[in-house]
Amino acid sequence: AQSVTQLGSHVSVSEGALVLLRCNYSSSVPPYLFWYVQYPNQGLQLLLKYTSAATLVKGINGFEAEFKKSETSFHLTKPSAHMSDAAEYFCAVSDQAGGFKTIFGAGTRLFVKA
Amino acid sequence: NAGVTQTPKFQVLKTGQSMTLQCAQDMNHNSMYWYRQDPGMGLRLIYYSASEGTTDKGEVPNGYNVSRLNKREFSLRLESAAPSQTSVYFCASRDGRNRGDNQPQHFGDGTRLSIL
Numbered sequence: 001a002q003s004v005t006q007l008g009s010h011v012s013v014s015e016g017a018l019v020l021l022r023c024n025y026s027s028s029v030p031p032y033l034f035w036y037v038q039y040p041n042q043g044l045q046l047l048l049k050y051t052s053a054a055t056l057v058k059g060i061n062g063f064e065a066e067f068k069k070s071e072t073s074f075h076l077t078k079p080s081a082h083m084s085d086a087a088e089y090f091c092a093v094s095d096q097a098g099g100f101k102t103i104f105g106a107g108t109r110l111f112v113k114a
Numbered sequence: 115n116a117g118v119t120q121t122p123k124f125q126v127l128k129t130g131q132s133m134t135l136q137c138a139q140d141m142n143h144n145s146m147y148w149y150r151q152d153p154g155m156g157l158r159l160i161y162y163s164a165s166e167g168t169t170d171k172g173e174v175p176n177g178y179n180v181s182r183l184n185k186r187e188f189s190l191r192l193e194s195a196a197p198s199q200t201s202v203y204f205c206a207s208r209d210g211r212n213r214g215d216n217q218p219q220h221f222g223d224g225t226r227l228s229i230l
Binding site: 004009032034041042043044045046049090092094100101102104105106107 | 118145147154155156157158159162164170172173204206217218219220221222223224
């Protein structure tokens with residue numbers, strides 16, 4: 001079985017500060033890992049994904065995430081927060097066997113202070 | 115290019131009523147999904163359709179049925195609505211041509227459903 005834990009339901013940073021959103025996963029098979037962003041009253045948008053090529057994955061809007069197998073983590077970072085980054089972020093996992101059942105974390109809401 | 119379109123955007127039902135949520139995508143995608151989103155629980159997969167003519171259960175299929183009417187459309191039906199089905203429902207799609215990479219890629223803006 002697979003699962004995802006996002007540490008912190010809310011994270012607040014100042015504009016220009018580092019953004020770090022934490023995600024730990026559990027999987028008995030090699031995982032695919034994803035980060036999605038959701039703006040108010042919208043659906044989710046895929047930010048980036050890890051599919052076993054490079055461990056450091058770059059996504060849209062300046063975000064990146066690093067897959068660390070030894071720590072079972074896939075934390076999302078951005079060097080400098082912008083007001084437009086305020087949104088809810090979801091980490092997700094699926095298996096590399098081609099399964100359709102992507103498992104989502106509970107989400108972390110990011111607040112950006114001016 | 116509209117992407118994934120869901121109708122209606124909002125709906126209030128009484129317990130026991132039935133309803134069909136509609137979803138259509140104009141990207142010629144093979145795979146389509148229905149999720150529900152509840153506070154503090156992320157998204158949970160209700161049903162998915164890997165390709166036209168096929169549907170399969172996800173994590174929380176009880177109380178729902180689906181129809182993949184054609185390649186564009188994937189509807190979700192609540193036969194007898196219950197308060198526990200109050201949620202925000204999202205339809206999603208993906209190209210699906212790459213094996214092993216089947217996560218949802220494009221989402222609609224959601225249907226907010228309240229059941230009294």
